[in-house]
Amino acid sequence: MATGTARLLLKTLAGAGLLLQAGCSSVFFYPDRVSYITPDRLNLKYDDVFLDTADGETLHGWWLPSEASESNAKGTVYFLHGNAQNISSHLMNVAWLPQKGYNVFLIDYRGYGRSTGAPDIEGTLHDSETGLRWLMAQPQTDGGPVFLLGQSLGGALGIALASEWVQREEKPSLDGVILDGTFSGFRGIAREKLGSFWLTWPFQIPLSWSITDDYEGVDHIADIGPVPVMVIHSVRDGIIPFHHGEALFEAAGEPKRFLQTDTPHAATFVIPAYKDAATKFMEMSTKHN
Template identity: 75%
Template structure:
């Protein structure tokens, strides 16, 4: 992850773009049009009666990342483990935090960061930078004395899952410590290039450019190519048959490419809304308890 490459694309809003998008794509080669960060604070954990700490991390290339640490609601040192949450491509952690605020009550610590350019994090977003940021957060997390001796899980949602797969694969193949206890993917695309081609191909103005522009995306982080390398870490893939942003076949393809141990949870909610259903929360808790 040492080199830097042009910015990536990922958004369902491709259909709403005009000729300006075509010009931007041709000039930048799938660069800055697929991250949708903002700096609005939508909600903070204290508004949900949760304890939390603001965390600020410095990256090796000079950016500062902001994150939240949510401790488990159990006596000190009694946490069941820690979940490292990587969020989707829009807004920032304050709009995604409800996906994990139910975990502290269940005995799990939660740590989540904003990638560069999101929320209170500095810089501008791009795929290589976001991968560096995800690894920076994980290394900070596992260095905490109260974390390293308990199970650690990565939970990536949508774009966050696309970042989580190469991170978990490299972590496993380098035999980093502590060993990851599980990877959870929710509504994740099967590859950066594949989702780019689908989004570009869905709009007549960008349809002719779907193949050549997708070639500008780095190929070394494609989920289908990297997910098998996560073994022996257990993988849980969650995908909804009603996902209108990342079609269901992406989850199926990732599951087929993953090695055992693996589990597939077919859901029936809109994109990013998995945990409005209590039964889906319970399925994730069972997975973590077994891992």
């Protein structure tokens, strides 16, 4: 009879084999369809938004209007959330922005929340672009500044989206990009995580090879310039180590700003001073452009 350790090793080997066959981009995505909280529970006005993708999926999002009058909104923030749960569990990260005078648009990638389909890297990249194109076509954003805020996985998607948007000279243009707790690359973080556990350590290189390296953030973040970039990373981040933020900031072009924080992963905006730093960055970016 196999011991517990042997059984665990066999399961790990079997799982590694499946990942090698199917690719392991799925390790980045942990969606669910639970509704944790809705904007009305926070006394926020909102509209449900449903978008059709080119490959037949339907994405769900929320539009949160600024608490200032439409003509007096300071700008619009496009929020791309992290890899777990759905927009209802990430809402608190941006629920404070309407009171500060900003519209907010946030979407769920395919397979998350009320969005159809199943997530993968290419699909979520397309979803993030679908959301931005919808946002840029809305009358509420006409002539006003638009900022991209990506947390964790959302930041990695945001780098790829923003760099292509800038390089293709898409209009309207982005006015600023904020990256919070973002890893420096899909393949890089996968190899790092696999290498940190003794059972998966032998598979870190072959498994990471199954992940595309076309969207490594450190290779593309410089292409966002001259759009201003703010990199936020916590020295206490237990999910995405601090060196990822440092690497992204070093690779970014000017103008750029680094905000070192000391909260758990994706908990930046529970601290008023960090909210103020983000809004100040957006105000300065608007003046820069």
